[in-house]
Amino acid sequence: MASVPSTPPIPGQRTLAAIVFTDVVGFSAHMQKDEETTLRLLKQDFDTMRELCTQHEGSVLKTTGDGLLMYYASAVQAVASALAIQRTFAELAKSRPADKNLLHRVGIHLGDVFVDKEDVMGDGVNIAARLQAEAEPGGICISQTVYHVVRNKLALQVTRLGPRELKNISQAIPIYKLLLKAQSIEEAAKNKPFTDDGSSPPMTAPRLTHRSWLVIITVLLSLLVGLLAMRGWTRHKLAVARAEREQAALNTLMQEEPAETGLPRQRVTRTIAEWRTELKNKRSRALENYDFAALAQDLKDPESPTADEPETRIRAQVLQRTQVLFGWMTTHLQKYNQERPLVVRELTGTSPKEIRIYVGPDRRLYYKEGGATRQRNWHELKPPVLAAIVAGAIVQADPLPPREVVQGALAFATLYNLPELRAALAQGRGQRFRP
Numbered sequence: 001m002a003s004v005p006s007t008p009p010i011p012g013q014r015t016l017a018a019i020v021f022t023d024v025v026g027f028s029a030h031m032q033k034d035e036e037t038t039l040r041l042l043k044q045d046f047d048t049m050r051e052l053c054t055q056h057e058g059s060v061l062k063t064t065g066d067g068l069l070m071y072y073a074s075a076v077q078a079v080a081s082a083l084a085i086q087r088t089f090a091e092l093a094k095s096r097p098a099d100k101n102l103l104h105r106v107g108i109h110l111g112d113v114f115v116d117k118e119d120v121m122g123d124g125v126n127i128a129a130r131l132q133a134e135a136e137p138g139g140i141c142i143s144q145t146v147y148h149v150v151r152n153k154l155a156l157q158v159t160r161l162g163p164r165e166l167k168n169i170s171q172a173i174p175i176y177k178l179l180l181k182a183q184s185i186e187e188a189a190k191n192k193p194f195t196d197d198g199s200s201p202p203m204t205a206p207r208l209t210h211r212s213w214l215v216i217i218t219v220l221l222s223l224l225v226g227l228l229a230m231r232g233w234t235r236h237k238l239a240v241a242r243a244e245r246e247q248a249a250l251n252t253l254m255q256e257e258p259a260e261t262g263l264p265r266q267r268v269t270r271t272i273a274e275w276r277t278e279l280k281n282k283r284s285r286a287l288e289n290y291d292f293a294a295l296a297q298d299l300k301d302p303e304s305p306t307a308d309e310p311e312t313r314i315r316a317q318v319l320q321r322t323q324v325l326f327g328w329m330t331t332h333l334q335k336y337n338q339e340r341p342l343v344v345r346e347l348t349g350t351s352p353k354e355i356r357i358y359v360g361p362d363r364r365l366y367y368k369e370g371g372a373t374r375q376r377n378w379h380e381l382k383p384p385v386l387a388a389i390v391a392g393a394i395v396q397a398d399p400l401p402p403r404e405v406v407q408g409a410l411a412f413a414t415l416y417n418l419p420e421l422r423a424a425l426a427q428g429r430g431q432r433f434r435p
Helices: 029-034 035-055 075-094 123-134 144-150 210-255 265-279 292-299 310-335 384-397 403-415 419-427
Strands: 014-024 059-063 068-072 104-115 138-143 157-164 173-179 342-345 355-361 365-369 372-376
Touching: 014 029, 014 035, 014 075, 014 123, 014 310, 029 035, 035 059, 035 068, 035 075, 059 075, 068 075, 068 310, 075 104, 075 138, 075 144, 075 173, 104 123, 104 144, 123 173, 138 144, 144 173, 144 310, 210 403, 210 419, 265 310, 265 403, 292 310, 292 372, 310 355, 310 384, 310 403, 342 384, 384 403, 384 419, 403 419
Parallel strands: 104 138
Antiparallel strands: 014 068, 014 104, 059 068, 138 173, 157 173, 342 355, 355 365, 365 372
């Protein structure tokens, strides 16, 4: 069955995406030496990249002269596609003369992008382009964000290059280099005693009485019990300390809500509550269906009573952050599967129901109830149920999700009036490693 390419983000909207950026090594020199051959080789390589991109459910957004800009909804598919591309070119190079090959660099980043009618922009694109420049000829560099998503999903050989200062990027980005082939590790030679004639000396075992064996076994068992007890105590202390550190880090992210609107939280909450009332009075189902495109269109209505007012900026900000959250959830839940789903509990009620959920290879949502597994659409999940899934995904994520995702969860809690989601985030991760 043919793979279905990812649908690029709708023009005019932001989304979380895995961006793959490619570039030809020494392209100008190749063109100066033999322009006709270079352009022919570039077209052949572009055709190969497009085919492998489609096979891995990606989309080519545009060409950048001697490179391609590719989009993937899944970071796993993006890395698998890049490895397939570079390995394919490496194999083809073995059967071609050296002057009949082009070497490509590849960079991959998972981040927020914005698409208009003619271009794609955002930090996700800029960082992917800078990562590409850090790669070796024929190599791949990925950001730490990508590595944390794919490290348990793909068999990778990587080298950590550490944080790098990238051009026009405000913060240092930790970079990993992917190795196309696994490196072999030689075993250390074992030292063996030898006699004067070069042969191994005979092995003799001491003779022990039955009583001696009982004493030895008793001592060994006592030592083993003591070691296990010490190990369990140490692991408990380390787990509690780690839980406290992670909860403190999450609480810091929850407090770092940038005030782009310059308005207090109380006014933000009141503005969103009034927006919910307006939508209800207009009998709009955009909130219930998580139809963010319709909500964004509603904000552009020139006849809206809040047009060009701070309230409109508040609503647009909350909507944009919620979209970032949904993009992360779609990608993050792919780390779970039918055998190992995400297990959470509802946030309200005297007897909270257990929820088991994951996103399949087809990027569809699967919901496990009792002994049955059913495919569900996102809009079929009521906001309180989805809030429980959001809380569980963030609490159990390793490492801690990006700040934008946490802000998206807080925006979702505000938009759907779910204070229990904020409360779950404020204390849930602190209980994660407690016995």
